[in-house]
Amino acid sequence: MRNFEKSNKLDGVSYDVRGPVLEEADRMQEEGIRILKLNTGNPAPFGFDAPNEVVRDMIMNVRNSEGYSDSKGIFSARKAIEQYCQVKGFPNVTINDIYTGNGVSELISMCMQGLLNNGDEVLVPMPDYPLWTASVSLAGGNPVHYICDEQAEWNPDIDDIKAKVTPNTKAIVLINPNNPTGALYPKEILEQIVEIARQNDLIIFSDEIYDRLVMDGLTHIPIATLAPDLFVVTLNGLSKSHRVAGFRCGWMVLSGNKKHVKGYIEGLNMLASMRLCSNVLSQQIIQTALGGYQSVDDLLLPGGRVYEQREFIYNAINDIPGLSAVKPKAAFYIFPKIDVERFNIYDDEKFVLDFLHEHHILLVHGGGFNWTQPDHFRIVYLPKMEDLKITANKCRKFHTDKNKR
Ligand code: PLP
Structure with missing residues (x-):
C-alpha cells in the first residue's frame, strides 16, 4: 500500500498554539490529570x-438562516459593518467592500491565497x-518577520521594517491591538x-x-483611517469582543x-464564492452586536473582570525574580520575558512542557509566536482570579526551584 504523507505545501507551516504542547496536555488529560x-x-x-441579546438574535433567526447567503454576506450584517467603519472614519468603504x-x-487564509505567488514576501x-x-x-x-520591540512597549521597530523591504515585498501585516503582547500602537507608529x-x-x-478590547482610556486607531490613498484590508470579528x-x-x-487592485479583488471574490458563504446564522447577529453600547466595555474598566485580571497578572509576573513583562494595554494576553541565563533555559518549548508536566498548566512558548529567542512565553489571563493566582504561584515555584537546581 502507498504511504500518504502531508502535502509539500505544508512544509514549514506550523500553528503551535494548538500544536505539540497541546497534544501533550490532551494526552495528560486522557490519563485523568x-x-x-x-x-x-x-x-x-x-x-x-x-451578551443575551446576541444569543437571542441568533435563536430568533434560525429559520431565516437555512439557506446560503450572498458570498460576501447578508445585507444587514454588511450594512452594520459599513456603519461601524463610517463611525471609525474608514475612507472609501461601501457595502461591496x-x-x-x-x-x-x-x-486571513483567503487574503493570502488570493495575493501571493511563490517567493512573494510579506512583512509579518x-x-x-x-x-x-x-x-x-x-x-x-x-x-x-519584523521586530516588535519590547523596550518600546512592543511597538513595531520602524528601522527594522525599512531594512526588510525588498523588491519582492508585496504587503505588510499589522496586528493591532496585538496578540501575544497586548500592545496598542500609537498614531506616530502607524503613520510611519x-x-x-x-x-x-x-x-x-x-x-x-x-x-474593542482596549483599556486605560486609550483609543484604538484603525490604520485604514490614516491611509486613504493606499489599499488597506482590515480584519475584525466577534470572537473576542x-x-x-x-x-x-x-x-x-x-x-x-482600489484602482490598482482590481485583479486582486477579482481573486478575492472568486475565493469568497468558492466557499459559497460564511455561516449565515452567525452573520445574523452582527447588526445587533455592533449597534449601540458594547457590552465588553464593563469588563475593561477598573472593577471589570478583564481589567482586574490584567492588573493581577502583570503585578504577579513582575514580582517573580527573573521574570518581567510589559503591561498589556489591550486584549487579554501577556508575553513575559524569562531571564534565561539565570534559569538555564535554552529551549522554550521544553520549558513549557516541563511546566506542564510539573504544574499541569498549559502555556505557549514564545517560539509558537515566531519569536526566535527562547526567552518568552504567553499567558492568556482570561481564567478566573483564583486560577490566575494558582498560575502565578506555580510560576513562582517553578522558577524558584529551577534557580536552586
Ligand atoms: N487574529 C488574531 C490576532 C487572533 O488573536 C485570533 C484568535 O486568537 C484570530 C485572528 C482568529 O479569530 P477568529 O476567531 O475570528 O477566527
Missing part, C-alpha cells in the same frame, strides 16, 4: 458569557499571531508604517480583532484606493 489550559484566547470556557467570513481565520510582526505566518507560507509566500507602505507600494493587512469564538463570525473591509 486536570490541566488548566491557558493556550487559546477563548473567552467562553472561562465564564465570559455572550465588505466580506463576512467563518472567523477572521478563514479570511515578530512575535505574531501565528496564523499569519502560517497562511503566508501556505500560500507560497515568504513571511519576513503607512509611509513605508506608500513608498514601497505595499498592501496593508491590519488584524484588528481586539479593537462578544465572547462568541465558537460561532465563527468575522469580516474584512477593503478601504482606500
